[in-house]
Amino acid sequence: MFQNLQDKLDRAFKVLKGQGNITEINVAETMKEIRKALLDADVNYKTAKTFTDDVKQKALGQNVLTSISPGQLLTKIMNDELTALMGGTVSDLDISTNPTVILIAGLNGAGKTTFSGKLANYLRDKKGKKPLLVAGDVYRPAAVDQLQVLGEQVNVPVYVNRESNDPVAIAKEGVEEAKRNGNNIVIIDTAGRLAIDEALMNEISAVKDATKPHEILFVVDSMTGQDAVNTAKAFNDRLDFTGVVLTKLDGDTRGGAALSIKSVVNKPIKFIGTGEKMEALDVFHPDRMASRILGMGDVVSLVERAQQQFDEKQAAELQKKIRKNKFDFNDFKTQIQQIKKMGNMKDLMGMIPGIGKAIKDVDIDDNAFKPIEAIIDSMTPFERENPDAIDAKRRLRIAKGSGTNINEVNKLMKQFADMRKVMKQMSNPGIASKMMRNMPKMPGKPF
Incomplete structure (x- = not known):
């Protein structure tokens, strides 16, 4: 995510590397690169100019402490200013009304229908709501079918009227259906176009007037950069939407839309899409995104994603098994599946401070777990539950059955044995605390 921007900012900061203090000359040179x-x-030109002017002014007004370098000070200022540029704080959905009507708008290909499914899943699982999806796209042939499939995936009902070609009527019917069935959230998926046109604007304005939505979310493909910002402005002028959703952010190496859109339309980014899975939807945190752009990771989001996938009861049971050295290949495979649900592997590793830069040129395949899963699937139930019983003869059979070779099986067995040993040690409070005491002290924050 935003890899190109990270690389260029790194090069810009090198101007100040080794400098004893901040001067008008070296800051001007750095700002030019930034x-x-x-x-x-x-990024929008006006936004970029205003941003660098603000950073320069703040940098020249700061005294550099002896304990930090000019580069570290500028990083801190950049972090604060990037956070402010993207909205400063989290902007929550207003879902206090019963039912809350949420209108989804945007162009074709932005990912409106997929986002509608993800939002329904998020509101049900994370907010305890009872959503209803409304299929309001009467033009794209597969739109209704797609929404129904997504509704089944996330176990959320979908209101459909295949007899009608009137999106306004369908939207109103959907709201009435929600009231009858006790749904406290109504998510209306609307039609898009290949470009902004008057018919699209008139139609979605009519849907807005008819349903009086509490939230209007504009969905835009982040990889379209300035086009995304221009489209957002055109929609906002007509709809006055309440927030922006940036989709496909996991594939965006530049970041222009994320950095420009708030300053241009003065509406907050509320959600970001980070993958194709229904769980791949994150609330937008400007401070965390700023930290990631500057290559400082995002541990908080990583922990939150992990917590979403790991059940407390399961974790307690697993802890008991680890203490008794009973952690087996069934448990191992479960852990792999939960990690895969957390999102793109390279994106996840980029959340760990210092790792993002280290792996920027490394190709991390999301299918890396497939050979491991194939090996585990080739084991018998007895073998999965009793790893120590897997002898040379069994390993050979497992290699043939999984389409791998004996070396790969042996390597996995060794790694698994080593992992079990470390996990058992770490589960013992006495040994764990001794290991922590013997570890070197971690360095403090760079600023």
């Missing part, structure tokens, strides 16, 4: 990096990332 402005160029932002423009290359497809």
